[in-house]
Amino acid sequence: MDIKKMFYGEYGGQFVPETLIPALDELDHAFENAIKNENFIEKFNSLLRNYAGRPTPIYFAERFSRKYGLKLYLKREDLLHTGAHKINNTIGQGLLTSFMGKKRIIAETGAGQHGVATATVAALLGLECIIYMGKLDAKRQEPNVKRMKILGAEVVEVENGSMTLKDAMNEALRDWVKNVKNTHYIIGSTAGPYPFPKIVAYFQSVIGKEARDFFDKNCILPDYVIACVGGGSNAMGIFQGFLDTNVRLIGVEAGGKSNKIGEHAMTLNLGKKGILHGSLSYLLCDDDGQVAPVHSISAGLDYPGVGPQHAYFKDSGKIKYDFVRDNDALQGFFELSRLEGIIPALESSHAIGYVIKNQELFKDKVVLLNLSGRGDKDMKIIEKKI
Numbered sequence: 544m545d546i547k548k549m550f551y552g553e554y555g556g557q558f559v560p561e562t563l564i565p566a567l568d569e570l571d572h573a574f575e576n577a578i579k580n581e582n583f584i585e586k587f588n589s590l591l592r593n594y595a596g597r598p599t600p601i602y603f604a605e606r607f608s609r610k611y612g613l614k615l616y617l618k619r620e621d622l623l624h625t626g627a628h629k630i631n632n633t634i635g636q637g638l639l640t641s642f643m644g645k646k647r648i649i650a651e652t653g654a655g656q657h658g659v660a661t662a663t664v665a666a667l668l669g670l671e672c673i674i675y676m677g678k679l680d681a682k683r684q685e686p687n688v689k690r691m692k693i694l695g696a697e698v699v700e701v702e703n704g705s706m707t708l709k710d711a712m713n714e715a716l717r718d719w720v721k722n723v724k725n726t727h728y729i730i731g732s733t734a735g736p737y738p739f740p741k742i743v744a745y746f747q748s749v750i751g752k753e754a755r756d757f758f759d760k761n762c763i764l765p766d767y768v769i770a771c772v773g774g775g776s777n778a779m780g781i782f783q784g785f786l787d788t789n790v791r792l793i794g795v796e797a798g799g800k801s802n803k804i805g806e807h808a809m810t811l812n813l814g815k816k817g818i819l820h821g822s823l824s825y826l827l828c829d830d831d832g833q834v835a836p837v838h839s840i841s842a843g844l845d846y847p848g849v850g851p852q853h854a855y856f857k858d859s860g861k862i863k864y865d866f867v868r869d870n871d872a873l874q875g876f877f878e879l880s881r882l883e884g885i886i887p888a889l890e891s892s893h894a895i896g897y898v899i900k901n902q903e904l905f906k907d908k909v910v911l912l913n914l915s916g917r918g919d920k921d922m923k924i925i926e927k928k929i
Contacts, residue, residue, distance in 0.1 A: 549737035550823075552858065554851035557736040559716075559821040566723045571738040573643045578745065580642075587638055591749065594667070595623050595630045598753045601911070606882040613905045615898065616765065617885070617914045618754050618781060627888065627916030628750060628777045629660035633729055635746035637664035640727040647671040647726040651715040653680050653708030653773070654843030654890065655687025656916055657731030662696035672696040675714045679706040680842045687920050705836045708773075708846045712820050732774025733850030736821030740850050744779045751784025754911060767905065769793045770913040771893040772811065772864065773843050775850035777915035782862060791863070794853065795897045797839030798866035804829055808837040810849040811857050811864040819848040825857070840869040840924060841889035843916075871896035873928055876918065888916035889924065 549556050557567055577583040591597040599622050604615040620628040633650075640648055648670050652658030658674040665672035674691050678700045681688050691698050704710040712735075719728040733740045733747075758764050768785050770778035772794035782792050799807035804827075807813070814825035819834060827835040827847040839845045856862040867875075875895030880886045887895060891914050898905055898912065918925070 551740070551851045551855035554822070554824050554854040555737050555740060556823050557821060558818045558823065559736050560720055562720055563723060563736070566719070567736055567738065569643065574639060574738060574742050577639055577642050583638060583642060587635055590634045591631065595634060597623070597749065599623060601754060601757045604879070604883050607879060610882060611899060611902045611905070613898070613902070613907065614909045616909070616911045618750060618911065620750060620777065620913060620915050621885070621887065621891070621917035625656065625660045625663050626919065627656040627660065628747065628780060629657045629731060630663065631749055631780070632731065632743050632746040632776060633657070633660040633664040636727065636729040636742065637668050637670065640670060640729070641668055643727065645725055645727045647722065648729050649673045649675065649715050649718050649726055650729045650731060651675045651708065651711040652731065653677070653711065653845055654841065654888070655680070655684040655691070655920055656843065658696070658698070659687050659690045659694070661729050661731070662691040662694035665696060666694045673718065674698050675701055675711040675718070677701050677706040677708060677711045680708065680711070680845070683842050683924060684920055685923060707837070707842070709834065709848070716820065732776040733779045733852055734774040734820055734822060734824070734848055740822070740852055743776050744783065744852060747776050747780030748783045750777070750780035750913065751782060754781055755784035763909065764788055764790050765911040766908040767791045767793060767910045769795060769894045769897060769910060771795050771844060771890045771915065772849065772853060773797070773808070773846050773890065774848070775853045777913055779850065779852055781911070781913040786861065792861065793897070794862055794864045795893045796864060796866040797841060797844035797893060798868040798871070799838040800869060805836040806838050807866070808839045808844050808846060809866050810847060811853060812866050814849070822851050824851045824854040825849055840872055841893065841921070843888070843890040844893065865897065867893050867896045867900055871900050874899055876925065885914070886918040887914055888918045889921045891915045892918070
């Protein structure tokens with residue numbers, strides 16, 4: 544394999560146990576064959592359309608726009624089956640699992656949306672399903688844990704480390720090392736070793752394609768495209784539709800409570816280059832060089848790393864990465880709920896909060912925001928703020 548293909552600039556690669564290299568090579572080969580296979584693509588597109596509910600609409604948020612002096616359009620990924628963009632990727636990787644002849648899938652999850660989407664596709668395709676989830680996240684996202692179990696998945700609560708997404712991913716990787724012959728690991732974001740960033744970006748690119756088609760048909764382009772960034776799949780999904788333009792792209796990270804170690808998840812804003820979960824990218828470290836604990840009010844952004852494509856686009860200057868605090872995200876959550884009757888996920892609320900916080904920047908501009916998920920999963924967190 545051409546090693547250069549594994550990297551985005553200097554980022555990416557395969558920093559994994561030697562036993563996983565054949566599995567990653569097999570996966571890359573299977574993926575490249577699958578996306579050239581007419582039956583695979585036809586099945587994928589059919590399920591996106593008839594099962595997941597694509598295409599998702601682009602909605603003009605009139606009352607919000609009037610209050611804040613801009614034209615805000617929302618890409619409504621929250622309307623998909625299971626309530627978030629995650630289903631795009633799990634349908635693709637679920638079909639890829641069957642394409643490879645494997646019968647067992649595993650996944651990690653933070654906010655639970657990827658876990659639910661994985662369990663959903665496992666039920667649809669008749670696959671055994673194990674979901675790893677940090678114990679803290681499982682407590683915060685109890686409704687999604689119940690949904691995964693109802694769908695037939697086994698949920699393994701991880702009690703190591705910070706008991707969040709990073710630790711769930713560690714356990715999933717350990718499982719994959721032991722069971723690689725009969726198991727496919729459905730990584731939920733554009734993180735992890737090559738070819739996962741490429742695969743996830745491909746299956747999520749439908750978001751950007753649909754958004755671009757909408758604006759092309761109206762003979763305009765937005766001035767800005769904004770999305771929240773944790774591992775990076777929803778942002779990479781929508782940004783891909785506009786990388787060939789001069790549209791300004793902004794990824795919004797979780798600023799948490801403060802800039803102190805353990806009180807934020809600002810990987811691209813405050814992180815350093817390093818290796819995490821099989822990939823070279825930016826990550827958050829403590830003073831001893833160890834992976835740092837992170838915090839966000841949203842479990843889905845509670846991750847100390849980021850996908851290598853985002854690291855590359857940060858260094859190139861093509862995409863700007865900024866942040867908002869927990870309180871800004873909460874303001875975004877309640878403003879969209881009460882102005883538009885749309886309850887957003889706390890992850891997406893960071894992007895909304897960013898628009899509010901920087902309303903002078905966006906004055907009279909056309910802004911497209913990826914509403915990556917709905918907020919019913921976050922009620923246990925939000926009920927304390929009402």
